[in-house]
């Protein structure tokens with residue numbers, strides 16, 4: 522369902538309404554909305570620029586992006602300063618304006634620093650490059666220059682990926698397909714030129730064929746080419762090591778800090794009061810630290826092999842939404858477990874552990890982005906990890922169930938509890954298929970460790986057919 526819907530779908534107030542209803546007022550930035558247009562199944566995306574990003578509305582003034590009104594039935598839209606590739610700026614009416622409310626959490630947001638300024642954008646926001654081409658925020662690097670509204674260039678000094686706690690907003694000077702023409706679709710966004718939402722929706726018309734092969738910010742491939750994220754800007758120091766957005770008095774810098782790693786959930790549950798001020802939490806601060814004795818879904822060796830395989834884009838947040846939805850669902854049946862969905866981490870694995878008497882399950886982004894893993898397999902992975910907690914004997918010395926036991930209990934009991942009636946088979950059969958494409962062909966560990974690929978598949982099938990656990994599960 523990767524295809525973006527036709528304009529009539531994604532540019533309507535109905536999409537914004539659906540986003541609010543389905544995902545909640547504060548959580549719909551970048552979420553997908555499944556729909557159908559004349560060509561069949563497609564998706565719209567709920568909302569690109571962070572709240573308070575200054576956008577020029579005249580040659581001499583700027584205003585925060587969320588303050589632009591789009592055209593309505595009764596009133597014309599506000600004016601925004603717009604240009605094409607020639608950078609001849611004129612005032613154009615804003616035909617579309619939409620976004621989230623303040624306090625949303627935007628995963629996979631990109632913070633770009635240049636000159637003495639910075640901008641926070643969704644991963645797919647498009648910036649004008651000196652060669653006249655466009656580049657997505659999540660493909661920018663410190664080797665790039667951005668374009669000033671007068672055509673001068675400014676060096677990018679840092680590009681980082683992380684969670685952004687604030688609203689996101691987008692505006693467009695047309696509701697239609699720009700048909701590959703940038704005229705009137707470039708904006709002056711905080712002193713650099715970037716494209717409006719109409720261009721973003723139809724980005725395929727504007728991007729080089731090779732654009733999507735560029736490594737994405739936040740991935741191991743990106744760090745290999747450009748090195749680890751830079752920490753250059755003094756406002757990080759003001760924020761106690763965290764970058765806090767807000768510039769030129771639009772919103773004050775805050776000394777607020779966010780607890781890193783696994784305490785993030787506690788941070789989130791406290792909610793709005795902590796997110797009144799926009800805050801950018803770099804991805805490296807949100808990594809969930811896994812204790813060395815945690816149980817794994819696959820062996821570290823297999824995880825290393827799978828890490829080298831191609832992955833889905835980090836900007837495609839569907840697997841993250843699926844995983845969050847599944848975690849909510851499993852939580853209602855197994856509420857004594859803390860579920861961590863660590864999207865920013867490229868590790869291809871999932872984990873179960875007990876710490877200070879609290880049960881944890883963690884899914885890493887590399888697993889969720891592996892092309893073999895779809896929603897059904899993700900569900901079975903969660904069931905496996907819960908199987909470590911609740912599967913009983915035989916166990917590891919620390920008390921969590923052995924791998925084969927976790928596979929069997931997860932597939933046999935947990936999946937049946939969570940997916941009642943016909944849903945059980947509808948989840949299990951595709952899950953087994955997906956995992957058989959995911960597991961590495963190897964003889965497996967013995968005893969309490971991971972069984973071979975074929976054995977794990979046979980354990981899942983035994984669970985479906987209500988047969989005892991196969992002997993291979995614990996073969997010496």
Ligand SMILES: [Zn+2]
Pocket residue numbers: 816817818819905906909924927
């Ligand atoms: Zn395991």
